[in-house]
Amino acid sequence: MITSADVIDLRVPTSDQLLGSDPFHKQPDYSSAVLHLETDAGLRGVSVVFTVGAGTDWVCHGIRDLCQLIIGSDLQDFAAAPIDLYRRLIDHHQLRWLHDGVFRMAAGAVLNAMWDLWAKSLDKPLWKLLVDLEPEFVADCIDWRNIRDALSRDEAVAMLRARRSDVARRESEMNPRGPKAYCTAGWLGLSDDQILATIRKLQTQGFDSFKLKVGQDSDRDVQRIRFMRDAIGPSCNLMVDANQYWGLGEAKRHIERYRPYGLKWIEEPIARDDVLGYVELAETFADADFGFACGEQAASPVIFKQLLKSGAIKYCQIDAVRVAGVNDVMAIILMAAKFGVPVCPHGGGIALCNMIQHYGMWDQIAVAGHSDTQLVEYIDFLQEAVEHPVMTRDGCYVTPTAAGWGLEFLPTFIDQHRFPDGEVWKTRDPTRKGVAFEAVVAPK
Amino acid sequence: MITSADVIDLRVPTSDQLLGSDPFHKQPDYSSAVLHLETDAGLRGVSVVFTVGAGTDWVCHGIRDLCQLIIGSDLQDFAAAPIDLYRRLIDHHQLRWLHDGVFRMAAGAVLNAMWDLWAKSLDKPLWKLLVDLEPEFVADCIDWRNIRDALSRDEAVAMLRARRSDVARRESEMNPRGPKAYCTAGWLGLSDDQILATIRKLQTQGFDSFKLKVGQDSDRDVQRIRFMRDAIGPSCNLMVDANQYWGLGEAKRHIERYRPYGLKWIEEPIARDDVLGYVELAETFADADFGFACGEQAASPVIFKQLLKSGAIKYCQIDAVRVAGVNDVMAIILMAAKFGVPVCPHGGGIALCNMIQHYGMWDQIAVAGHSDTQLVEYIDFLQEAVEHPVMTRDGCYVTPTAAGWGLEFLPTFIDQHRFPDGEVWKTRDPTRKGVAFEAVVAPK
Numbered sequence: 066m067i068t069s070a071d072v073i074d075l076r077v078p079t080s081d082q083l084l085g086s087d088p089f090h091k092q093p094d095y096s097s098a099v100l101h102l103e104t105d106a107g108l109r110g111v112s113v114v115f116t117v118g119a120g121t122d123w124v125c126h127g128i129r130d131l132c133q134l135i136i137g138s139d140l141q142d143f144a145a146a147p148i149d150l151y152r153r154l155i156d157h158h159q160l161r162w163l164h165d166g167v168f169r170m171a172a173g174a175v176l177n178a179m180w181d182l183w184a185k186s187l188d189k190p191l192w193k194l195l196v197d198l199e200p201e202f203v204a205d206c207i208d209w210r211n212i213r214d215a216l217s218r219d220e221a222v223a224m225l226r227a228r229r230s231d232v233a234r235r236e237s238e239m240n241p242r243g244p245k246a247y248c249t250a251g252w253l254g255l256s257d258d259q260i261l262a263t264i265r266k267l268q269t270q271g272f273d274s275f276k277l278k279v280g281q282d283s284d285r286d287v288q289r290i291r292f293m294r295d296a297i298g299p300s301c302n303l304m305v306d307a308n309q310y311w312g313l314g315e316a317k318r319h320i321e322r323y324r325p326y327g328l329k330w331i332e333e334p335i336a337r338d339d340v341l342g343y344v345e346l347a348e349t350f351a352d353a354d355f356g357f358a359c360g361e362q363a364a365s366p367v368i369f370k371q372l373l374k375s376g377a378i379k380y381c382q383i384d385a386v387r388v389a390g391v392n393d394v395m396a397i398i399l400m401a402a403k404f405g406v407p408v409c410p411h412g413g414g415i416a417l418c419n420m421i422q423h424y425g426m427w428d429q430i431a432v433a434g435h436s437d438t439q440l441v442e443y444i445d446f447l448q449e450a451v452e453h454p455v456m457t458r459d460g461c462y463v464t465p466t467a468a469g470w471g472l473e474f475l476p477t478f479i480d481q482h483r484f485p486d487g488e489v490w491k492t493r494d495p496t497r498k499g500v501a502f503e504a505v506v507a508p509k
Numbered sequence: 510m511i512t513s514a515d516v517i518d519l520r521v522p523t524s525d526q527l528l529g530s531d532p533f534h535k536q537p538d539y540s541s542a543v544l545h546l547e548t549d550a551g552l553r554g555v556s557v558v559f560t561v562g563a564g565t566d567w568v569c570h571g572i573r574d575l576c577q578l579i580i581g582s583d584l585q586d587f588a589a590a591p592i593d594l595y596r597r598l599i600d601h602h603q604l605r606w607l608h609d610g611v612f613r614m615a616a617g618a619v620l621n622a623m624w625d626l627w628a629k630s631l632d633k634p635l636w637k638l639l640v641d642l643e644p645e646f647v648a649d650c651i652d653w654r655n656i657r658d659a660l661s662r663d664e665a666v667a668m669l670r671a672r673r674s675d676v677a678r679r680e681s682e683m684n685p686r687g688p689k690a691y692c693t694a695g696w697l698g699l700s701d702d703q704i705l706a707t708i709r710k711l712q713t714q715g716f717d718s719f720k721l722k723v724g725q726d727s728d729r730d731v732q733r734i735r736f737m738r739d740a741i742g743p744s745c746n747l748m749v750d751a752n753q754y755w756g757l758g759e760a761k762r763h764i765e766r767y768r769p770y771g772l773k774w775i776e777e778p779i780a781r782d783d784v785l786g787y788v789e790l791a792e793t794f795a796d797a798d799f800g801f802a803c804g805e806q807a808a809s810p811v812i813f814k815q816l817l818k819s820g821a822i823k824y825c826q827i828d829a830v831r832v833a834g835v836n837d838v839m840a841i842i843l844m845a846a847k848f849g850v851p852v853c854p855h856g857g858g859i860a861l862c863n864m865i866q867h868y869g870m871w872d873q874i875a876v877a878g879h880s881d882t883q884l885v886e887y888i889d890f891l892q893e894a895v896e897h898p899v900m901t902r903d904g905c906y907v908t909p910t911a912a913g914w915g916l917e918f919l920p921t922f923i924d925q926h927r928f929p930d931g932e933v934w935k936t937r938d939p940t941r942k943g944v945a946f947e948a949v950v951a952p953k
Binding site: 090117122123156162163213336370375 | 534535536538560561562566568570571574575577578597600601604605606608609611613614653654655656657658755757779780782783784785786806808809811812815819831943944945946947
């Protein structure tokens with residue numbers, strides 16, 4: 066039984082180093098709304114919602130409210146039918162008015178913490194719990210209402226069923242060498258020298274796939290793409306990420322100049338919800354080497370459905386904490402598999418990589434069932450925050466073995482970074498924290 | 510100068526009467542996050558974010574956070590360039606991670622209260638302030654980044670400029686007879702007799718356009734449509750609203766049966782963000798009498814852009830408090846005008862009608878510049894909450910004359926309905942309020 070819920074506003078002043086910067090998120094303070102659910106059996110379920118500083122308290126407020134619905138509830142009831150809790154949250158007849166964004170993220174936090182508890186109660190990593198589920202059970206976790214025109218329940222079951230005989234072999238192939246990883250080396254705030262040093266360090270660790278942030282200055286971006294391509298050579302994967310900085314026409318003009326550099330993907334060229342814009346871009350650049358990638362900020366499975374069904378994106382970037390938890394992500398990964406689009410999860414933040422590695426495992430063992438086309442984002446910072454840091458070897462994730470998500474934060478890290486009373490924040494300049502922290506240069 | 514902000518969680522137990530019920534929102538308690546901004550000149554700026562009970566506190570939390578950015582700021586600075594505050598909020602480099610939903614609604618509350626103050630400082634109703642703005646000024650209020658592929662700034666200015674010579678004539682035509690109104694008579698929870706009584710009452714008030722909630726039971730819905738059509742005769746407008754209850758395939762099956770009844774529009778047949786689904790529906794029913802309508806839950810101008818540019822919707826249902834205030838709504842109304850789609854605002858809730866009448870006025874005087882095709886939703890309940898109730902005469906809104914939005918709540922109403930400590934809530938069954946209030950029948 067769930068006996069209590071503790072919600073922690075955890076913020077790290079990463080803006081001091083401009084780590085994670087992009088054209089919109091100029092000075093992010095990587096943060097998390099952390100949920101701890103305790104049970105009478107002595108288990109702790111953990112989940113996070115990643116944020117970039119201000120606003121973490123909004124998400125915490127939401128999670129606290131939702132947790133009232135699960136205190137006193139039974140883990141066994143959840144495990145019998147996770148869709149029931151999904152519906153109680155997402156289809157709550159009053160709360161659903163709040164839509165996606167904070168509401169869906171908060172609901173995802175509650176669901177993900179329950180999945181964590183369930184996996185821990187079986188002493189399995191989350192990916193293993195998912196891999197072991199029967200196809201029908203997976204299908205029953207999903208809200209089909211708005212997506213079945215792209216993928217029906219029966220199709221999903223048939224897809225999973227068809228892979229079943231191969232799952233044991235794939236599982237052993239992916240242990241201990243997990244999903245192939247890639248890194249962002251070209252953060253917006255970094256100099257060429259810093260980028261080069263990052264690439265060289267990553268190469269010694271076996272990485273061959275790198276990403277660069279672009280967006281603001283077309284000439285400078287092309288220079289940086291050329292610089293990155295020269296630095297990594299022709300055979301490595303190079304991707305660029307515009308973080309939605311462009312309008313549609315602008316995107317076309319910028320991207321036209323990217324054709325010669327053998328890019329693998331262009332990530333988030335336009336607004337996260339501009340489905341028809343993505344369709345138009347895909348048509349415009351149908352003959353280019355690169356495909357389009359997005360999803361880290363797609364607000365719901367319905368947006369993914371459209372991007373996948375229309376063929377607009379060639380890489381499906383699930384996020385672990387933007388949509389409503391395992392249940393929504395299962396639906397998205399299954400739709401991607403149907404349309405033959407590789408799932409390349411969005412990582413980084415605080416502990417997102419710790420979560421997405423499980424989705425990569427499930428996808429590559431039990432859904433797509435191969436590892437040829439997928440790249441899972443990997444960012445190495447802030448791993449000092451957790452008990453079970455993400456590990457990579459030879460450019461691949463090392464298969465996680467801790468029970469659940471493996472998201473346990475170190476108590477000292479929490480104490481120091483709790484907002485606003487942790488050591489790191491207590492003495493900080495008030496204009497550099499919370500909503501008062503406005504970036505100096507606002508985007509036009 | 511803005512000296513203080515008070516945010517009030519106001520909830521009305523409308524679930525007792527099932528007023529406002531639909532297939533998803535089974536027992537709504539019409540609510541508002543009410544924002545009061547005070548100035549040193551003694552003005553009070555008011556805005557609301559409509560909600561349906563639980564979750565109002567989420568929005569209040571967000572508005573309180575954002576208001577820290579405007580305390581001490583100058584109304585004149587806002588009035589000089591409203592886009593600056595829009596960007597400070599919507600493009601806040603950390604908060605923007607929170608997306609649409611609660612974040613955009615909260616930002617809209619702040620913007621709308623500032624617009625209210627500005628109009629009050631000029632002693633004009635909001636519609637009059639908007640009508641009097643120069644075309645270039647209107648264009649400068651808008652964030653063009655993600656919509657200029659549908660409508661450019663220059664096109665918008667030219668459209669407004671072209672209407673300029675006719676504005677005085679239109680303004681006098683629309684005073685005191687404002688935009689034509691329509692009503693929902695067929696709430697889901699009501700019996701045929703209750704519906705008939707509602708229609709007859711509305712007809713004596715001059716209404717000739719009525720809406721019916723549908724969604725769950727196809728046979729029953731067709732019966733009710735037929736009942737409504739019989740009750741109002743062939744020449745009145747009849748619309749149906751499914752509140753996103755169907756998936757795409759389901760929607761087609763249901764709607765196919767609606768062809769014979771001369772419906773004007775089918776509202777929200779599918780999910781609010783399923784743009785390609787709307788495109789497919791529009792193609793499927795291209796030869797039907799009815800067109801599709803949506804927008805009351807469209808999360809951003811980008812969603813509207815796609816629905817309008819693709820021709821998927823024939824009626825554009827702006828909401829006054831779902832997107833980021835006057836600035837976003839201006840953009841949407843202008844896009845609708847370019848694509849020849851009538852703007853039929855979503856009303857109801859607490860005081861939404863008080864706000865949308867101003868948009869109807871602006872659209873019909875200065876943008877579309879006519880009143881032939883637009884219907885503005887009107888719902889007559891909860892007008893006892895405000896100092897300046899919305900008035901209708903002969904089926905039209907009576908042009909509002911109070912300064913600003915005219916959104917002043919009566920202090921006694923606020924005292925009684927403040928959540929959770931107002932008289933109405935203090936003694937209420939705990940299972941019937943807040944997140945604990947779960948509807949008995951969950952949708953499947």
